[in-house]
Amino acid sequence: MPELPTGTVTFLFTDVEGSTRLVQELGDRFSGVLAIHHDILRRAIAAHHGTEVSTEGDAFFAVFPTAIDAVEATVQAQRDLAGTDWPDGAEIRVRMGLHTGNAELGGDNYVGVDVNRAARISAAGHGGQVLLSDATRALAEPSLPGAVTLRDLGRHRLKDLRAPEHLQQLVITGLPAEFPALKTLDASPTNLVEPATALIGREREVGEILTLLEANRLLTLTGPGGTGKTRLAHEVGVRARGDFADGVFFVPLETFTERPPVASAMAQALSLRVAGAQDPEEVLLEQLASRHLLLILDNFEQVTVAAPLVARLLAAAAALRVIATSRIPLHVSGEQEFPVPPLAVPDTGRGAGVDEARQFEAVNLFVERARRVQPAFELTDRNVGAVVAISQRLDGLPLAIELAAARMKLFPPDAILARLEQALPMLGGGSVDLPARQQTLRGAIEWSYRLLDPPGQGLFCRLSVFAGGWTVDAAEQVVAANGEQPDLLDGLAALVDQSLARPSARAEDGEPRFEMLQLIREYGAERLAASGDEPAMRRRHAAWALAMAEEAAPVLERGMDDGGLDRLAHEHDNLRAALRWLIDSGEREQGLRLASAIWRFWQLRGHVHEGRMWFGQLMPADPRDESLDPVVLAAAHTAAGGLAYWANAVDDAEGNYQAAIEIDRANGLQDRLGDDTYNLAFVPLVRGDLDLARPRLLEAADLFAAAGQTGRLADTTAARGAVEMRARNLVEARALMEEGRRLNLQAGNLRRATDNGMVLTNIHLGLREAEAARNCLLTSIRETQELGDLSRWPAILELGAAVLQAAGRSTDALRMGGASERRRADLGGGPPSFIVSDFAGIVADARAAVDGQEGPGAADRAWADGAELDEEALVEVLSRDVLRRGNL
Numbered sequence: 001m002p003e004l005p006t007g008t009v010t011f012l013f014t015d016v017e018g019s020t021r022l023v024q025e026l027g028d029r030f031s032g033v034l035a036i037h038h039d040i041l042r043r044a045i046a047a048h049h050g051t052e053v054s055t056e057g058d059a060f061f062a063v064f065p066t067a068i069d070a071v072e073a074t075v076q077a078q079r080d081l082a083g084t085d086w087p088d089g090a091e092i093r094v095r096m097g098l099h100t101g102n103a104e105l106g107g108d109n110y111v112g113v114d115v116n117r118a119a120r121i122s123a124a125g126h127g128g129q130v131l132l133s134d135a136t137r138a139l140a141e142p143s144l145p146g147a148v149t150l151r152d153l154g155r156h157r158l159k160d161l162r163a164p165e166h167l168q169q170l171v172i173t174g175l176p177a178e179f180p181a182l183k184t185l186d187a188s189p190t191n192l193v194e195p196a197t198a199l200i201g202r203e204r205e206v207g208e209i210l211t212l213l214e215a216n217r218l219l220t221l222t223g224p225g226g227t228g229k230t231r232l233a234h235e236v237g238v239r240a241r242g243d244f245a246d247g248v249f250f251v252p253l254e255t256f257t258e259r260p261p262v263a264s265a266m267a268q269a270l271s272l273r274v275a276g277a278q279d280p281e282e283v284l285l286e287q288l289a290s291r292h293l294l295l296i297l298d299n300f301e302q303v304t305v306a307a308p309l310v311a312r313l314l315a316a317a318a319a320l321r322v323i324a325t326s327r328i329p330l331h332v333s334g335e336q337e338f339p340v341p342p343l344a345v346p347d348t349g350r351g352a353g354v355d356e357a358r359q360f361e362a363v364n365l366f367v368e369r370a371r372r373v374q375p376a377f378e379l380t381d382r383n384v385g386a387v388v389a390i391s392q393r394l395d396g397l398p399l400a401i402e403l404a405a406a407r408m409k410l411f412p413p414d415a416i417l418a419r420l421e422q423a424l425p426m427l428g429g430g431s432v433d434l435p436a437r438q439q440t441l442r443g444a445i446e447w448s449y450r451l452l453d454p455p456g457q458g459l460f461c462r463l464s465v466f467a468g469g470w471t472v473d474a475a476e477q478v479v480a481a482n483g484e485q486p487d488l489l490d491g492l493a494a495l496v497d498q499s500l501a502r503p504s505a506r507a508e509d510g511e512p513r514f515e516m517l518q519l520i521r522e523y524g525a526e527r528l529a530a531s532g533d534e535p536a537m538r539r540r541h542a543a544w545a546l547a548m549a550e551e552a553a554p555v556l557e558r559g560m561d562d563g564g565l566d567r568l569a570h571e572h573d574n575l576r577a578a579l580r581w582l583i584d585s586g587e588r589e590q591g592l593r594l595a596s597a598i599w600r601f602w603q604l605r606g607h608v609h610e611g612r613m614w615f616g617q618l619m620p621a622d623p624r625d626e627s628l629d630p631v632v633l634a635a636a637h638t639a640a641g642g643l644a645y646w647a648n649a650v651d652d653a654e655g656n657y658q659a660a661i662e663i664d665r666a667n668g669l670q671d672r673l674g675d676d677t678y679n680l681a682f683v684p685l686v687r688g689d690l691d692l693a694r695p696r697l698l699e700a701a702d703l704f705a706a707a708g709q710t711g712r713l714a715d716t717t718a719a720r721g722a723v724e725m726r727a728r729n730l731v732e733a734r735a736l737m738e739e740g741r742r743l744n745l746q747a748g749n750l751r752r753a754t755d756n757g758m759v760l761t762n763i764h765l766g767l768r769e770a771e772a773a774r775n776c777l778l779t780s781i782r783e784t785q786e787l788g789d790l791s792r793w794p795a796i797l798e799l800g801a802a803v804l805q806a807a808g809r810s811t812d813a814l815r816m817g818g819a820s821e822r823r824r825a826d827l828g829g830g831p832p833s834f835i836v837s838d839f840a841g842i843v844a845d846a847r848a849a850v851d852g853q854e855g856p857g858a859a860d861r862a863w864a865d866g867a868e869l870d871e872e873a874l875v876e877v878l879s880r881d882v883l884r885r886g887n888l
Contacts, residue, residue, distance in 0.1 A: 004051060004110065009063045010070040010100040010136055011110070011118035012050070014041065014077075016058035017093045017127030020207045021214070026088055033090050034058060040084065041094075044077035053110065063110070067100050067139035074098065074130045075148055075172055082128070082175055093127025100135040113161075120158040121167065124242070126179045130170035137168045147173035156184035159238070183242025188293075190248045191269055192237050199235050200368055201343055201361030202228070209236050209338060213294075213321060216336035217314055220300075220324045223340040225522070226399030229325035232340060233296050236323065244321070246293040254299040254518050257580060260613045262306040266295070273825025280609060281309060285316045292319035299518065300326035307332050342396030345388075352388045354379050362391035362401060369405035377408060386413035393420050399517075403448055406499040419447055445523045448498045459491040460500055461531060464524030465541040468573025469504045469515035478544045479537070500524075513570070538581045545571070545578035546590060549597035556600040558749050565788050568601040579614055589628050591618045592636040599639035604791045606827040608647045615640040623659040624666070634663040634672060641679060645686075646791065648832070654683045674703035674712060678719070685723060686832045693723050714743030718756045722835075725759060730766045737763060754783040754792065761799045762836055765806060773803055781875060793871075794820040795831035798839050800878045805842050810849040811862045812877055817843050818866030819874055 016022070016037065023030050037058065045052055045062045048069040053061040064070035074096050086092055099121055101114025117133065125131045132140070137150060144150070149171045155164040171177045181188070209232070212219055221229045237248040251269045256262050263280035266272075270293075274283045297310070307330040314320060314334070324330060329337050343361035346352045357363045357379060366387055370377045379387060390413060394400040407416050449457060462479035463470065470478075472488065480488045492514060495501035500520055504513040516524065528534045548571065552564035568575070575598060582591035595614050602611030619640065625633060641656030661676035663669075681696035701716040718740025724733035741756035757780045764773035777799055784792045801816035817839075836842070847859040869877075 004053065004103070004105060004108075005063060005065055006103045006105060008100065009065060009103045010067045010098055010139075011115055012045075012060070012062045012064065012070050012074065012096060012098055013119045013122035014060045014094050014096045015122065017095055019058045020211050022090060022092075024211070026090060029088055033086060033088070033092065036084065036086070037081070037092055037094070040080045041077055044073045044080065047076060048073040063103065067098070067136045068143045070098050070100075070136070071130075071132070071140045071148070071170065072145060074170060075145060078128065078130065078172055078175055095122055095125040095127055096130045097122025097125060098131070098136045099133040100139055117158070117161060117165070120161060121165065124156065124158060124167070124182045124184050126183075128176050129179045130172075131182075132168040132170060134166040134168070151177070153182065156182055158184055181242060181245070183239075185241070188241050188244055188247040190237070190241055190250075192234065192241075192248060192250055195231070195234060197372075198368070199231060200365040202232055202235065205232060205340065206235055206239065209323075210240060212336055212338060213240065213323070216334070217320065218310065218322045218324070218330070218332060218335045220326055220329050220335055220337050221340050222326055222329055222337055224327055224397075225518070226397050227340045227342065228398040229340050230298050231398070233298065233323050233325050237294060237296050240294055244292055244294045246291040248294040248296065250296045250298065252298045253302050256303050258613065259303065259306045259309060261610055262303050263309060264609055266297075270295075273822060274609070281312070284309075284313060288313060288317040288320055290319070291317060294321045294323065297322060297324045300324040300330065301328055304328070304330070343391075343398060343401070345391045345396040352384060354381060354384050357384050357388050360388075360391070362394075362396040363387055365398060366391060366401050366405045369402050370408040373406060373409040383413045386417045389417050390420060393417070403445065403499055407448075409497075419451075442523065445500075445520060448500055449523070449527070451498055452494060452500075455487070456491050456494045457527075459488070460495055461524050461528040462533070462537050463495070463501065463514075464516065464521050464528055465534075465537050465577070466516075466574055467521075467577035468571070469513050470574070471511055471513050473511070474544060474571075474574075475514075478541050535585075538585070541574070542578040542582055542587070542590065542594070545575050546594045546597065549575065549594055549601075553597040553600065556604070558751065565601060565604060568598060569605055572607075579618075583617055588618060588620065589632050592628070592632050596632070596635045596639040599643055603643060603646045604789055606790055608643055608827065611643045612640070612647065615643065623655075624663055630663050630667040631669065631672075634660045634667075634669065634676075637663070638672075638675070638679065645679075645682065645832070650683055650686055654680070657683065670703075671707050671709070674700050674707055674709055677703055678712070678715060681719060682832075685719070685726070688726065690723050690727050694720070697723065711743075711747045711749075714740050714747060714749070715752060717743065718752070718759070721756075721763070722759050725763050725766070728766070730763055734760065734763045734767065750783060751787060751789065754780055754787065754789075757783070758792065758795055758799060758831075759835055762802065765799075765802055777803055778879060781878060785871075785875075790823075791827055792831060794824045794827070795835045797823065797874065798836040800874075801846070802836055802839070802842050804878075805846050810846040810853075811858075813842070813846040814850060814859055814862035815866030815869065815877065816874070817846070818863035819869055821863075822867040 022033070026033060034057075038055070041060050042052065044050075045060075048064065049066075050062045050064045050069065050073055053063055055061070062073075064073065077094070077096070081092060081094055084092070097118055097120075099114060099118035101117065102112065103110055103114075104112040106112075121131050121133055131153075132150070141150060151169040151171050153167045153169055155166050157164050167182070169177075169179075209219065209221070213236070221233055223229055234250065237250060241248050249269045251266050253262060253265065256265060260280065263284055264274070266284055267274050267280045270284075270287070272283055272287050274280050295313075300306075304326075310322060310324070310330060311332045314322065314332075329335060343365060345362040346357060346360050363379070367377065367379050390404055391401060394404060404416055404420065407419075411419070449460060452460060459479060463475065465478065466474070472492070475488060475492070492501065496503065496514070501514050501516050504515040525534075528537060549568070552568060555564050575594070579591055579594060582588075582594065591614075595611070595618055599611055602608060615636070619636065620628065620633075623637065637656040637660035641653045641660065644650075644652035644656060657676065657679045661673065661680065664672040664676055677696055677700040681693050681700060684690070684692035684696070697716050697720050701713055704710065704712040704716065718737055721733045721736030721738075721740055724730070724736060727733075737756055737760050741753050741760065744750075744753035744756060757776045761773050761776040761780065764770075764776060777796070780792075780796055780799070784796060797816045797820035801813040801820070804810075804816060805813040850859040850862055851857070866874075
């Protein structure tokens, strides 16, 4: 080992692009190609005073006393590589990275951030490309050799480095100078997030998957739960970002069982806009047709019914690549399966030494995870045998090893091994059609389960009915009813200690929330089913969900939200699970009650498509099915009609509203007829048939009065104002709408009063009552924020566009239009279009004004800019002084 220089030096990292592919293509002949490559690099390093620090396969690490020495070495190396007549037609392209910094020695090698920076710079490049840090540029630029220049590539974020790095490319005359975008964290869009823990090992698998991905458009990582499929796919996505111009996107599917929500989840992950009446699948097909991106679909075994959707996407989008993680293949044409193997384990017995054991991924994973609960833990001669045996007993399965390592807070490795050996005989008693490794993993969970006392085991099984987590209050109502779990908090603490449950990041108003990993929850569900208690517990869970929803429904309807919206959002997965069980169990009536109770939540929080899907499964074939309680069925038609209305599917809304009124008339449900007629009046109002809307609203008012529902007269009064607004009878419209708002505020119905204020904004605008229009708009903004209501924002933004355009602020008006379009897409619909008179005409006028003043394309830029603004920025634009004081 040569003596390594210290002080300020320049580090060089190199590696061959596509070496894994070359190995597969050349086989044994690759060693001869690699020998020529090594000789070229070593001659260049030595000729320019460099020191070879290390080599690993096709990668070199060298250090130079000056930056210009390092640059000249890379120039010589790249010229010699390009001029070599490689055997077997091989094409060797080498990426190189240079960074100048402080040389810190740690033992017999360099350590410190500057070494890591140089390695990351090299990894960002492509074969034949030389990248320099700004520090190296500053020192080398004054002395660059002839026919060599620098190209500024700007600032880029590199993996594991906090600050962006300003990178330069060395341009060598006669050699290629154009390369794809750098492989940096900001090279393309993504929703991947930095994992909480580092990936241990898996370098071989990552390389193989990346190679397979080059030749296959659908790659499925298969294997039983706990093999690390998700983590492996995530790492591949991170490393492949630079290869996909339109990004890498991760779509978790663990809480889905239906095809339509899968399409919506994909669209949401990709930030695609789905308008109210659009099918999310059709939007995906259209939007992805020309995109070059990688889609990672995680836990696909949950939604095998969506496999045809993947096939359709691949057929429509030629540049799309898909990685799916699944316990079973998708069985789609062109699918390439990659069985994810366990981590490497020693094949020796307990006599393995520390140095030998550290060469194996399974051992390293156990040590790293053990340190998370026992920071001082070290692999020693005394414990290495037990750690090796644990990794062998668990077949190198990552989740099983992590579960075992978590026990280090309670037991030393020998004790953990002893308990695992006691559990192993039970593994053969599992289902014979399960893979052996899955049985082993089940044994690891079984062991954690058996460490609980009997009450704790019962609690664990019963808690598996919750999807997406639970609060203490929910657990008390569902699994601890009738005194079955007297020490609930102690039981939860025991589950957390045994890593069978964990605190959730989604705490609600300071109340703790807990959740289970999906695989552990599935095991608990199997135990619950085996106990015979599952039907009763599922029924109790559904009853809890229904009670929670029906308690929140009238509060949400009145617009006096006390946190109910947020609570339903937290419990959405539980609501889905309850609906699914009720459908599968034939409990249609209870399912309709639950869906009817939460339809306002679906509307207000942008789940209109999903809500309509549930009603599609729950509604009977006969819209007046006499086997169902007519009150429940009529309410379901009202709710389904409401969702259709907010999806701008007016025909469907009319059909449901008509079914509701027919059921109510046939059964003498007089207290519902006013609401039925009121809902039906909005169908012609939206269509512009005002001669039909007027008498329906008057009839609704008479029915409300006859039923003693005088509070609803505020609604009919305000709705009549909306009719007259559309008829351009603005003075009459103003009087009716102001009276409706006054009555709603008096009754405490803030949501309806906010709607009234929004329509009043448009009425005042038409009457050229500037101050009144602005005041109504600003009040509507404030009230909508107080309510936490997402569904009204599109109309508010469209009203803002109308006011801004009238005030001569066309650019800001277009920003509001773009923001409204984006939010309608996110919500799957939005308020009906009649609230803003001639919005299309307002937009056309604003576009003409902006393009005329700023040139073609300026209007499109303003529209796109608005689509990216968050709520805070939008409110700031709508609240500026110029808005309040400008002339209309």
